[in-house]
Amino acid sequence: MSDFQKRQECILAFMAERQLDALMLQRVSSFAWATCGAASYVNTATTTGEATLFITPSGRHLITNNIEATRLEKEEELVKQGWQFHVAPWYEGPGVADQLADGARLGADGPLPGAQDLSNDLARLRATLSPVEGQRFRTLGRLCAEAIDSAARAVRPGQTEYEISARLAYEADR
Structure with missing residues (x-):
């Protein structure tokens, strides 16, 4: 089993323990951890990137803008990991995230309306290193x-x- 597959199993177990329908990861550190090293940032001095991960037991969604989508597909090779891309124009808000989260018991890696802030729990989870x-x-x-x-x-x-x-x-x- 690949490091990425193990990571996804870990995330799904984390969600099941907390009875979550979905987990939204916006922080650069969470994005890198969940994708085994991909970069969602443009500016290295920020805590959130230009892409958000929305994970459910049945799917992996990546929400980004039209400016970053190609870079994330080609340079970070995230399509190969099975992320379903949701691309919106750069000037639009987080409409896709709102649609995906509608009615879900949602956890997040930071403060987010309608979601349980699991930033501390996720930080502890990220601190456990795999052999790789x-x-x-x-x-x-x-x-x-x-x-x-x-x-x-x-x-x-x-x-x-x-x-x-x-x-x-x-x-x-x-």
């Missing part, structure tokens, strides 16, 4: 150490804090 995630973190730690080492060796007297942080960002992006 543990290996990813070890790899990430090594890559971060290499970037910091390389950036630190490149620092020269007289450089500004901005120049040094730019160098670190460059090394981290390589």
Whole structure:
């Protein structure tokens, strides 16, 4: 069974324990966790992204705008995971989410009208790492150490804090 399949089983068990009909995930951290690493954000300084996951026992829905849909399909390859895309023009509100949630016992990863805020429970759930995630973190730690080492060796007297942080960002992006 793949890491993604295990994750979806975990989410469905979480929902069953709480007698939920649906779970709505809007936070960047929840989105990445539920999709095993996909990015819903455009701006890295935000807690919510440009896509929302709506999960029920019978389906996986991804709600996004027309600007982000292609990126999520092609770059993040979320169609391959079985997410059913619901795409609306960027200027419209969350109409699809409201339709999907109509009358459902709904949980969410943050405050949301009509939903139970399960952000703390979901944070604990996300903190439990699978063996694959543990290996990813070890790899990430090594890559971060290499970037910091390389950036630190490149620092020269007289450089500004901005120049040094730019160098670190460059090394981290390589």
